[in-house]
Amino acid sequence: MFLTIFATSILVVILLYIFGEQEKDVPPGPSSVPILGSIPFVPKRFRHGGRLHIPKLFNYLAQTYGPISRVYLGPLPTIVISDLDLVKEAFKKDEITSRPPMRPFHEFRYGTEDGGQRGVILSSGKEWQEQRRFSMRQLKDFGFGRSSMEDMIQVEVQKLVNSLHMETGQPLDLNFKMNISIVNALWVILVGERLELDDARLLDIVKTLDKLLRGAQVSGLLSVLFPTLYKYFHPRFALAKNTFESMRSLMTQAIEDHRQRFNPDEAPNDFIECYLQEIQSTSDPQSSFYQDQGLKSLDCVLIDLFMGGSETTSITLVWTFLCLLHHPDVQDRIHQELDSIIGPDSVPQLQDLPTLPYLRAVMTETLRVSSVVPNGVPHYVTVSTKVGGYLLPKGSAVMANIISPHLNPKVYEDPEEFNPQRFLDPDGKFQMPNSSQFAPFSLGKRFCLGQTLAEQEYYLFLAGILQKFKIHNPQEQTLPNYRFSADDANTGFVRYAPKYEVILESRE
Numbered sequence: 001m002f003l004t005i006f007a008t009s010i011l012v013v014i015l016l017y018i019f020g021e022q023e024k025d026v027p028p029g030p031s032s033v034p035i036l037g038s039i040p041f042v043p044k045r046f047r048h049g050g051r052l053h054i055p056k057l058f059n060y061l062a063q064t065y066g067p068i069s070r071v072y073l074g075p076l077p078t079i080v081i082s083d084l085d086l087v088k089e090a091f092k093k094d095e096i097t098s099r100p101p102m103r104p105f106h107e108f109r110y111g112t113e114d115g116g117q118r119g120v121i122l123s124s125g126k127e128w129q130e131q132r133r134f135s136m137r138q139l140k141d142f143g144f145g146r147s148s149m150e151d152m153i154q155v156e157v158q159k160l161v162n163s164l165h166m167e168t169g170q171p172l173d174l175n176f177k178m179n180i181s182i183v184n185a186l187w188v189i190l191v192g193e194r195l196e197l198d199d200a201r202l203l204d205i206v207k208t209l210d211k212l213l214r215g216a217q218v219s220g221l222l223s224v225l226f227p228t229l230y231k232y233f234h235p236r237f238a239l240a241k242n243t244f245e246s247m248r249s250l251m252t253q254a255i256e257d258h259r260q261r262f263n264p265d266e267a268p269n270d271f272i273e274c275y276l277q278e279i280q281s282t283s284d285p286q287s288s289f290y291q292d293q294g295l296k297s298l299d300c301v302l303i304d305l306f307m308g309g310s311e312t313t314s315i316t317l318v319w320t321f322l323c324l325l326h327h328p329d330v331q332d333r334i335h336q337e338l339d340s341i342i343g344p345d346s347v348p349q350l351q352d353l354p355t356l357p358y359l360r361a362v363m364t365e366t367l368r369v370s371s372v373v374p375n376g377v378p379h380y381v382t383v384s385t386k387v388g389g390y391l392l393p394k395g396s397a398v399m400a401n402i403i404s405p406h407l408n409p410k411v412y413e414d415p416e417e418f419n420p421q422r423f424l425d426p427d428g429k430f431q432m433p434n435s436s437q438f439a440p441f442s443l444g445k446r447f448c449l450g451q452t453l454a455e456q457e458y459y460l461f462l463a464g465i466l467q468k469f470k471i472h473n474p475q476e477q478t479l480p481n482y483r484f485s486a487d488d489a490n491t492g493f494v495r496y497a498p499k500y501e502v503i504l505e506s507r508e
């Protein structure tokens with residue numbers, strides 16, 4: 001007995017000697033034990049149905065330990081950065097630009113020769129640089145062939161408005177409607193095919209994406225340290241595998257169809273055609289666009305753009321309508337502005353946005369209160385480095401706690417309240433008084449690749465719908481709360497709006 005205590009004490013002293021030095025400058029945070037990490041030390045109120053409410057936990061860490069903290073999510077050290085100036089400093093660094101290696105995902109996503117991921121959301125290094133640069137260029141290139149990106153989106157806005165006209169006067173769940181139209185707009189841009197809103201394939205993609213994103217959990221990070229255990233025992237792995245595979249079969253089919261009719265001499269009409277041209281013109285075998293490598297990366301990039309660009313944008317619209325139901329005066333002011341600047345007959349266009357300061361303030365305020373990607377997407381430290389005076393050790397995940405500064409009372413007065421007025425100056429002009437603490441699309445080298453497209457879609461759909469309809473709360477419905485403190489449901493990467501219905505009244 002005595003011998004065991006003696007040996008254990010010696011071991012503890014040796015471990016403290018070895019690791020104590022390294023631990024000196026790391027960010028503060030809750031205690032941890034092997035395997036379970038900090039979970040036993042996390043207040044119970046952050047666990048819902050056996051899952052951690054990550055955004056609320058991170059908010060608590062910001063309040064308790066300051067702008068940089070460290071928590072062990074299971075055995076994985078995770079640095080949480082809750083100040084956007086520090087996020088910017090961190091995410092500019094090459095040492096924190098990679099994603100965590102998630103090898104089990106190779107079962108259903110193509111990997112690179114060096115064991116990394118293909119595509120853009122989960123990839124790192126050269127693959128990520130090349131694929132991101134190309135995708136950003138195409139999505140910023142104002143369209144394909146003879147149609148501008150704006151034209152492509154406008155067609156989908158009109159289709160949605162026409163279909164909503166058939167459903168006025170009765171309770172309606174806008175969630176699925178928004179989702180279908182946003183995915184359809186992406187489908188036109190990426191695949192070049194216009195689908196009807198009730199097309200079976202479209203409904204299939206929307207359902208699959210919804211399952212994939214609602215199922216995505218921060219606990220997926222466990223696959224970094226325990227790939228085999230994760231693969232065989234984590235219940236989410238099978239779900240991710242099935243849903244990724246359904247997405248993949250849709251993408252493979254779309255790529256095959258394009259390859260059959262591909263003519264490198266014709267101007268490309270969609271993203272896939274641009275990509276096939278890039279493959280055709282690449283002669284460097286080291287490039288991620290080279291021949292078969294290029295086709296594998298294309299498969300992953302397409303899935304990533306649908307994953308990144310579908311629910312995020314449609315949910316932002318759904319949050320907006322919920323906030324407007326709570327604040328009918330705000331809806332009235334949007335209608336007044338649209339009526340006086342655009343009128344009932346012209347279609348709201350991108351060039352009109354600078355002349356619509358109130359609508360712009362509403363959009364900015366919704367992006368702030370909803371923060372639909374509250375903690376970004378995990379980054380990974382590949383070489384130990386310092387941020388804000390703290391050491392971020394190699395092998396740690398790094399999360400940008402975006403929602404925390406958005407709801408910080410020192411930055412935004414009465415922060416949980418939806419109040420577009422805070423983005424207007426006394427003359428009613430749009431203003432961004434705290435622009436350094438506003439970043440719904442994250443910051444640094446990996447900021448959202450689809451930001452411009454998302455902002456355009458958000459505006460065109462919102463203005464298009466509100467020009468034609470007034471939205472009401474059905475009499476029998478108690479409106480769900482939009483405030484973060486009332487949100488006990490969202491434990492994944494995306495912050496979903498609670499379910500509610502609206503009644504649409506035509507303004508024509």
Ligand code: HEM
Nearest residue numbers: 120121308309312313373376377441442446448449450454
């Ligand atoms: C309101 C809508 C959107 C929001 C709030 C949003 C937010 C974000 C955030 C916070 C990140 C994480 C950045 C990081 O890792 O630091 C991200 C990444 C990403 N987003 Fe978005 N996003 C939106 C719409 C879109 C759209 C429309 C697309 C494309 C069609 C898109 C594609 C991506 C991709 C590909 C990434 C990964 C970038 C990379 O790893 O380099 N997103 N987004």
